[in-house]
Amino acid sequence: MRSTLLRFSFYLMLCCQTAWAASDAGTPNTHEFQLSNGLKLIVREDHRAPTVAHMVWYRAGSMDEVNGRTGVAHVLEHMMFKGTDKVKSGEFSRMVAAVGGRENAFTSRDYTAYFQQVEKSKLDEVMKLEADRMSNLNFDDAEFLKEIQVVMEERRLRTEDNPSSLLNESLMATAYMSSPYRHPVVGWMNDLENMKAADARDWYRSWYKPNNATVVIAGDVDPKVVLQVVEKYYGAASARELPVRKPQVEPTQKGIKKVQVKAPADSAQLAMAWKVPKLQPGKLDDDEPYALELLAAVLDGYDNARLNRTLVKQERVVNDVGVGYDMISRGPELFLISTSMAKGKTVEQAESSIRKALKEIVDHGILDSELKRIKVRILSEQIYKRDSIFGQAMEIGSTEMAGFSWRDIDVMLERMQTITPAQVQAVSKKYLVDKGLTIAVLDPQARKSSESKQGDNRAVK
Structure with missing residues (x-):
């Protein structure tokens, strides 16, 4: 258990009609762009190896959930691998592996993120896949019913059968009164048991928009070329008004x-x-x-x-x-x-x-x-x-x-x-x-x- 700075591993000017870039003299290898649809792109150049990390971060995690639907952010993370009109269920991971890459996703209290690590010439292919499911996720109720069982089993194994996890879950639920941090990221079991496919679809439609996303690309890349490819694949996604986020300020604690x-x-x-x-x-x-x-x-x-x-x-x-x-x-x-x-x-x-x-x-x-x-x-x-x-x-x-x-x-x-x-x-x-x-x-x-x-x-x- 360590702090953020201890735990996490730590321009040119370009203008066009649909994007702008900011530059900082102290960090000439990092470039930031803003697409017209609100998507933020950050490119970190690192030419030491011919590889690249491609990440999509959505600013939507368990803290954005409401009572009765806890765990839906994590459930939607699972459903994002269940296909689009172009990519069948289960094919996403197979296609990334076919180009020699590795991929995964994770949900936290603050965000949900998806990533692929590939040889630099394969960046276009994984970017096309990720941009497709940003706008075109398509899963049926039967697929959801199978996957919600997987999530419930995950909760059993990682929380209910793990005494340390149970203790931490109770600690958070006791320490916080108002903040949604009091809910576990995986969700309460009763909420998972009663979750419907429509809940996951509503979450996707509400939060998975380019104006709520940041694409981070690090590795052996040319920022100008990356911007063009991002515009090609992500630029077609439409911005949408996001749900209002309530502050939910935690009351002052007055005793043990x-x-x-x-x-x-x-x-x-x-x-x-x-x-x-x-x-x-x-x-x-x-x-x-x-x-x-x-x-x-x-x-x-x-x-x-x-x-x-x-x-x-x-x-x-x-x-x-x-x-x-x-x-x-x-x-x-x-x-x-x-x-x-x-x-x-x-x-x-x-x-x-x-x-x-x-x-x-x-x-x-x-x-x-x-x-x-x-x-x-x-x-x-x-x-x-x-x-x-x-x-x-x-x-x-x-x-x-x-x-x-x-x-x-x-x-x-x-x-x-x-x-x-x-x-x-x-x-x-x-x-x-x-x-x-x-x-x-x-x-x-x-x-x-x-x-x-x-x-x-x-x-x-």
Whole structure:
């Protein structure tokens, strides 16, 4: 569990009637275009290998869903592989594989994205396929009924049969009152059981439009040529008015929330989550989110970070510990610490050790040498990430979906280098307090015997 900047891998002027391009002297290998139908195109040149990553990002994720239809964003992701008038169900993946490429898709709280990685001469072919299903998705009710069973089985295997996932699901549902972040991306089972093909079609018609999409292409490409091909395939799609997005501002929390989950597991687990601020678009000079990023790294940014060193190696109260914080996102954010208990240790002991480690930072701060080491590590990891063409496309797309520009990435990294130990200490003192805390505990239950398990095996269809 790491922060956004730690997790994600991080012009010329051209004008015509249907597109414009912006250029930045600091990043001459990145080019941004806007098509007349509202689609944004970002091209990152990287000529080190004859390959290209092609990604389409729709700014529609689980946070855009409404009660009773949770999980529909993820279900539609599945249905996008079920064919168009030109491409039969199941043929999309086969056609990408036939040109030596790999492809997949993923849904998050903030967006849904589709990608292909191919040899550069095959870019036109996968772009044609992706543009086709942006406008011409066509699946029947029978296809939907088969696929919704696959999604329900996915929920069973990845959530209901996974104690850590169950704990996180209950944590989010307890921490948030108003924000749609309280719903799981995969959806609640009852909503999946009652979902209809019409729900998926409505989602597609509402959100899968060029004016709600960003195409990111990274690799060994010529931006001028890419723009022409994108105009050819994506330019025909029509813009459409998007649904009104309600703000759904999360009410201020006024005290500790607690939830207990009983599930088969080998050991107890503890998760502690605090309400914290995030970085806002246009306000890149807000120091608190950067300080929280660095606090997460102080606690869990490397093998000998504070929590791992104290709780795992010295006190041996937990088997593992993780810290999570996303500085950029569309919705509200949590600063999360999660652990699983070591044999013979209790949740109360783990919570006490975590609180003690946090109090040490609140009372005494962190060393300047400690913070410098973390900053160097962040920069070095960023350099390594940019060795990956796909990683560059991921970083650009995820940043854009959160409401920022790819131009902000380096600004954020530079700003983080200016944060002081006193600022890290200040945010820990200000935000890691009980009034904004939610605690989730997994109470482990005995697992079924191997004999009874054999009669209850399930497999994804």
